[in-house]
Amino acid sequence: MSTPAQMAGKAMQQTTVIPRRNPNDARKERGFAFLMYAAVAIAFISLAALMIQIASDGAGALSWNLLTNFPSKINPATSGVKSALYGTVYLMILTAIFVIPIGVGSAIYLEEYADRRRWFNRIIEVNIQNLASVPSVVYGLLGLAFVVRGPLSLERTLLAGAITLGLLVLPVVIIVAREAIRAVPPSIRDGSLALGATKWQTIWKQVLPGSMAGIATGVILALSRAIGETAPLIVIGAAVSPRFLPDGLNSEFTALPVQIFAFSKDSDPQFLQLASATIIVLMVLLLAMNSVAIYLRSRFEQKW
Amino acid sequence: MVAAGISVLTTILIVLSLAKETISFFSDVSIFDYLFGGKWTPQLAGDQASFGVVPLVTATLYITGIAMLVAVPLGLLAAIYLAEYAPTRVRKVVKPILEVLAGVPTIVFGFFALTFLTPEVLRPLFGTDVSQSNQLAGGLLVGLLVLPTIASIAEDALTSVPASLREGSFGLGASRLTTSLRVVLPAALSGVIAALVLGASRAIGETLVILLAAGSGQLLPGTVGSPTEPSGSMAAFIASTATGDAATGSIAYETIFAVGTTLFVICLTLNLISISLVNKYRQVYE
Numbered sequence: 216m217s218t219p220a221q222m223a224g225k226a227m228q229q230t231t232v233i234p235r236r237n238p239n240d241a242r243k244e245r246g247f248a249f250l251m252y253a254a255v256a257i258a259f260i261s262l263a264a265l266m267i268q269i270a271s272d273g274a275g276a277l278s279w280n281l282l283t284n285f286p287s288k289i290n291p292a293t294s295g296v297k298s299a300l301y302g303t304v305y306l307m308i309l310t311a312i313f314v315i316p317i318g319v320g321s322a323i324y325l326e327e328y329a330d331r332r333r334w335f336n337r338i339i340e341v342n343i344q345n346l347a348s349v350p351s352v353v354y355g356l357l358g359l360a361f362v363v364r365g366p367l368s369l370e371r372t373l374l375a376g377a378i379t380l381g382l383l384v385l386p387v388v389i390i391v392a393r394e395a396i397r398a399v400p401p402s403i404r405d406g407s408l409a410l411g412a413t414k415w416q417t418i419w420k421q422v423l424p425g426s427m428a429g430i431a432t433g434v435i436l437a438l439s440r441a442i443g444e445t446a447p448l449i450v451i452g453a454a455v456s457p458r459f460l461p462d463g464l465n466s467e468f469t470a471l472p473v474q475i476f477a478f479s480k481d482s483d484p485q486f487l488q489l490a491s492a493t494i495i496v497l498m499v500l501l502l503a504m505n506s507v508a509i510y511l512r513s514r515f516e517q518k519w
Numbered sequence: 520m521v522a523a524g525i526s527v528l529t530t531i532l533i534v535l536s537l538a539k540e541t542i543s544f545f546s547d548v549s550i551f552d553y554l555f556g557g558k559w560t561p562q563l564a565g566d567q568a569s570f571g572v573v574p575l576v577t578a579t580l581y582i583t584g585i586a587m588l589v590a591v592p593l594g595l596l597a598a599i600y601l602a603e604y605a606p607t608r609v610r611k612v613v614k615p616i617l618e619v620l621a622g623v624p625t626i627v628f629g630f631f632a633l634t635f636l637t638p639e640v641l642r643p644l645f646g647t648d649v650s651q652s653n654q655l656a657g658g659l660l661v662g663l664l665v666l667p668t669i670a671s672i673a674e675d676a677l678t679s680v681p682a683s684l685r686e687g688s689f690g691l692g693a694s695r696l697t698t699s700l701r702v703v704l705p706a707a708l709s710g711v712i713a714a715l716v717l718g719a720s721r722a723i724g725e726t727l728v729i730l731l732a733a734g735s736g737q738l739l740p741g742t743v744g745s746p747t748e749p750s751g752s753m754a755a756f757i758a759s760t761a762t763g764d765a766a767t768g769s770i771a772y773e774t775i776f777a778v779g780t781t782l783f784v785i786c787l788t789l790n791l792i793s794i795s796l797v798n799k800y801r802q803v804y805e
Contacts, residue, residue, distance in 0.1 A: 244696045251604060254596035255613075258666055262620055265631045265663075272634070317525050341794065343526050348717065348790050349783065350724025352754045353533065356779040359761060360536035382529050389526065436622070443624030446726035446754065450761045472626050472727075479630050479731060487634055494627055505619055 273491025281492055286456035286474060291485035296493050298457050299474035302373070303442050303500070305461055306470055309377035310384065310441050315434055317381075318388030319423075322430075325389070326396040327418055347386040354383040355450025363451050371452040374464040379447050384437040391433025395426035428515035435508040439501050445472035471497045537783060540776030547770060553777065559738050561760075561774050570774065572781060575736060578654070578743045579752040582733055583722045585658025586665060590718055593662075594669030595711070601670070602677035603699045614671070621667040629731030632660040637732070645747060655746035657733025661722050669718040676710025677703055713796040720789040724782060726754040735759035753782045 284295025321343075329336040358379030362369055369375040399422050407417040423430075454467040455477050461468040469477075471493060478490035545553070548570045556571020601610050637656045641649045649655075680703050688698040704711065734749030736756025742748035751759075761775045 240694050240696070244694055247696050248604070251596045251600040254593045255600055258593050258597055258663075258670070261663055264635075265628070268635050269627065269631060321526060339527055342530050344794055345787060345790050346526060346529060348720055348786065348793075349533070350721075350726070350754055350786055352724065352726045352757050353537075353779055353783050353786075355761070356757065356776060357529075357533045357536050360540065360776070361532050365536065385529065386526060439622060443622070443626075445624065445626045446758050449758050452761075472624055475626050475630065476727070476731075479626075479633060490630060491634075494630060497624065498627070501622070501624070505622070509615075 269491050269494050272488060273493075273495045276485075276488040276492035277495060281489070281496070285458040286477070287458075288456055291483060291489055294486075294489055296471065296474050296489075296496065298460055299469050299471045299493070300496065301460050302453075302468040303470045303497075305373055305468065306377050306380060307438055307442050309373065309464075310381045311434065311438055313377060313381040314385055314388050314437070318385055318434070318437075319392050319430060321385075321389045322392035322396055323418060323422075326393050327414070327422070343386045343389055347390060350446075351383055351444050352446040352450060354379060355447035357382065358447055358451040370465070371454070371467055372465045373461045373468040375451060376448055376453060376468060376470070379451055380441040380444060383444065383447060384441045387437040387440065388434055391437070392426075392430045395429025395433065396422060398429060399425040428511055431515075432508045432512045435504050435511070439504040439508075442470065443472060443497070443501060445476055448473050449476065471500075533783070537776055537780045540773050541780045543768070544770075544773035544777040547773065548777075561771070562737050568770075570777075572778065574738050574743050575751070575753055575756060575778070576781070578736070578738065578750040579723055579754075581744055582654055582658045582661060582729060582750070582752055583719060585655065585746070586661035586722045587715075587719060589659055589662025590666045590669050590722075591715060594666050594714075594718070595673060597666075597670040598673035598677055598711075598714075599699055599704070601674045603695070603703060614674070617667045617671050621671060624727075625664060625725060626727040626731070628660045628664050629728040632656040632728065632732030636660065641747075649747045650749050652732060652734040652749040653747050654733050654744075654750050657729045658746075660728050660732055661725050664725065664728060665718040665721050668721060669714050672714035672717060673707075673711045676707040676714060679710070680706045709796040709799050713793040716789050716793040716796070720786045720793070723752070723789070724754055724786050725752075726758045730755040730758055753778050757782070 280293070281295045282300060283297055284293055285297050286299070287294040325336070325339065329339075331337065331340075358375060361367060362375045362378050363371055367375075367378075369378075403421050403425060404417055407421045408414070412420065448470055453473045454469045456474065457467060457469055475490050475493045475497065478486045478493060481487070553570050553572055555573065556569060557573050558569040558571045559574045560567065560569045562568075601613060605613065633651070633656075636659065637649060637651060637653060641653070641656055684702055684706055685698055688702040693702070729752045734751035734755065736751030736753065736759060738750055739748075743750050757775045757778055760771060
């Protein structure tokens with residue numbers, strides 16, 4: 216005879232509707248977890264191998280001479296990347312001058328003025344999304360046919376390079392600037408308008424300062440993309456290993472990625488080492504820009 | 520506020536500058552021979568030159584295929600891990616690292632393939648007849664290059680699935696695995712596919728990795744599709760041929776624009792697919 220308590224327990228077991236956990240589930244769960252860890256590990260190990268390999272290879276060729284000497288095609292020991300470093304810095308400044316007003320202006324128009332029901336505003340939006348993922352080499356062709364030759368005929372100059380890179384990153388700048396402007400809550404605008412400010416005063420005194428951190432971050436990230444680009448500059452014909460600094464907008468130029476490309480095509484292992492060292496210079500520059508962007512984001516980010 | 524017009528102007532300029540040279544290209548080479556011709560030897564002189572783009576497109580898609588074999592499983596698993604399994608602390612560290620990695624200049628990847636992957640890994644594995652530029656190295660590195668992009672965008676799509684769906688699934692007694700694969704992944708499917716399409720479009724348009732690691736697009740007969748031989752891609756062909764020296768109006772100059780048009784149309788189609796997918800998945804949850 217079983218006690219009433221035991222009988223009650225048995226009844227509960229029979230009427231329960233929650234299925235037992237299948238022991239296979241735990242095994243599948245562990246298997247999948249293993250796959251996921253493996254995927255993340257493979258990705259990070261290969262990317263780490265890439266960094267370490269280049270860093271250890273290039274460290275030997277890293278010296279002040281690399282930054283202060285002009286490139287040499289004959290003697291790797293005295294070859295440097297001075298002209299490429301200056302070219303990259305000039306390109307970055309010119310691209311910023313070109314892209315910031317146009318990019319931020321477009322973003323303000325699209326967020327604050329454009330009526331989304333109008334067909335041309337919708338076309339502009341889809342168009343910007345599309346432009347952001349056109350291959351960079353196609354921008355090189357645009358630069359070659361339109362800026363270097365054809366209508367603008369600027370020849371293979373610093374200005375032509377900056378315009379090409381500017382067109383390349385313009386969609387990215389517009390997209391991030393729009394996101395930053397959208398993050399400013401409508402109540403700020405309403406408050407400003409209610410106090411009698413005009414639409415333009417509201418944008419200039421409230422919306423833009425409120426979104427400045429986001430815009431600055433986006434612009435810096437876009438510029439760091441611009442200075443890492445090689446293909447468009449090769450296509451428009453950046454100079455190979457010039458032994459002079461650009462002395463104006465109409466001067467020929469080269470840039471760090473183009474110099475890396477020129478070094479890495481050489482069969483002499485010493486030039487390959489120079490290429491690694493130049494990659495370190497470029498990566499340090501990019502990391503510095505990224506750090507500034509992250510600092511700006513954390514320091515000036517507005518919490519509404 | 521005419522500034523916004525610049526973006527439209529850019530597109531028009533791209534189309535015009537591509538179209539002008541492409542049209543004069545097709546006055547020299549028939550459009551039928553270009554689109555369906557099976558022989559790509561633009562480097563040869565005079566009558567020897569043949570401009571059938573099929574092998575070049577095949578080579579591009581072959582390398583993209585290798586790249587996607589690497590990037591899709593790794594990228595998706597990493598995205599599911601970050602979105603569904605990883606503790607917030609891990610995610611806060613890994614996500615920015617992924618975004619920084621997505622911004623590493625592509626020439627760095629190409630250089631790595633040329634100086635390390637091919638001589639130090641592939642040659643010991645597959646023998647010394649692995650060519651200095653080969654499609655396997657190019658494909659693997661392009662895969663590694665688009666991996667962070669795919670992982671990051673797919674993770675965004677998975678994270679935007681409302682928590683109520685997960686809670687409902689857990690409430691019905693489903694395990695974490697079942698919830699991730701049968702509930703969250705299908706709910707975010709259009710966003711995830713958009714990430715893959717975007718990754719593929721980046722891989723197809725990638726220039727420097729392929730130019731350094733896989734070849735310049737001057738195809739030798741019988742090399743396309745054999746992983747240890749060099750080939751190239753449309754983008755690599757453009758960058759290697761257009762070094763700023765080709766004279767305006769020459770056949771070489773016109774050829775790069777014809778190939779550029781082909782590349783632009785392929786990428787545009789992929790982007791439009793991706794955009795329409797993203798819009799579709801936005802409509803579901805917002």
